[in-house]
Amino acid sequence: MKAVTTSPVNPQARETPDVDVVLPCLDEAEALPWVLARIPPGWRAIVVDNGSTDGSADIARGLGATVVHEERRGFGAACHAGLTAATADIVCFCDCDASLDPSLLVPFVREVRSGGADLVLGRRRPRGRGAWPAHARAGNLALAHLLRRRTGLRLHDLGPLRAARREALLGLGLSDRRSGYPLQMVVRAADAGWRVAEHDVPYLPRAGVSKVTGTWRGTWQAVADMRRVLAETGV
Numbered sequence: 001m002k003a004v005t006t007s008p009v010n011p012q013a014r015e016t017p018d019v020d021v022v023l024p025c026l027d028e029a030e031a032l033p034w035v036l037a038r039i040p041p042g043w044r045a046i047v048v049d050n051g052s053t054d055g056s057a058d059i060a061r062g063l064g065a066t067v068v069h070e071e072r073r074g075f076g077a078a079c080h081a082g083l084t085a086a087t088a089d090i091v092c093f094c095d096c097d098a099s100l101d102p103s104l105l106v107p108f109v110r111e112v113r114s115g116g117a118d119l120v121l122g123r124r125r126p127r128g129r130g131a132w133p134a135h136a137r138a139g140n141l142a143l144a145h146l147l148r149r150r151t152g153l154r155l156h157d158l159g160p161l162r163a164a165r166r167e168a169l170l171g172l173g174l175s176d177r178r179s180g181y182p183l184q185m186v187v188r189a190a191d192a193g194w195r196v197a198e199h200d201v202p203y204l205p206r207a208g209v210s211k212v213t214g215t216w217r218g219t220w221q222a223v224a225d226m227r228r229v230l231a232e233t234g235v
Helices: 032-036 056-062 075-085 102-114 134-151 166-171 181-191 216-232
Strands: 019-025 043-049 066-069 090-093 119-126 162-165 196-203
Touching (some): 019 075, 019 102, 032 043, 032 056, 043 056, 043 075, 056 066, 066 075, 075 090, 075 166, 090 102, 090 166, 102 119, 102 162, 102 196, 119 181, 134 181, 162 166, 181 196
Parallel strands (some): 019 043, 043 066, 119 196
Antiparallel strands (some): 090 162, 119 162
């Protein structure tokens, strides 16, 4: 398990956030201290509690994060609740399970802010045994291939670490509320002519038990959700 710290997120970031980081959360009490300690100064962490029973919301609030409750279960539901709650010009997304370090988003935000890209994605590079199970990686590669056929974007990953401008994201009219949300974001961004960039990021073994990639059933449910999104857009 990663070393943790209980230092609170900068409380001033609640009032005038430079960047909002949306963190969908379902029973991530073990990971939250590590994740929130890595939110860059001046940024606001928006932890979207999606029905946790382990006290995640209280832990996040105690560490200085803004907590939003989303009763409808689903990764997309949690992400979109965070997006609509955000007020900063630039919004980032990051998993809340300590598999990804939110401080890695700093150059992503810089690229968006400078106009170098409209959407920046993290290409996960596994570090450590069990960071990315083979079945999850295979499903991701298959979807990346389908995405390339559909949009022409030569992406390798549909990972959750990403950054873009809030108003532009809202303008995409994202409707998926399950695992297809990240893919729908990329497809609609491509259709809108956005410049999409991808950069390598280390992908660590997550804390706790995965709700998706940790099981074959969860992985292929996510793949089914994403294939549905592609089918709706003509693939």
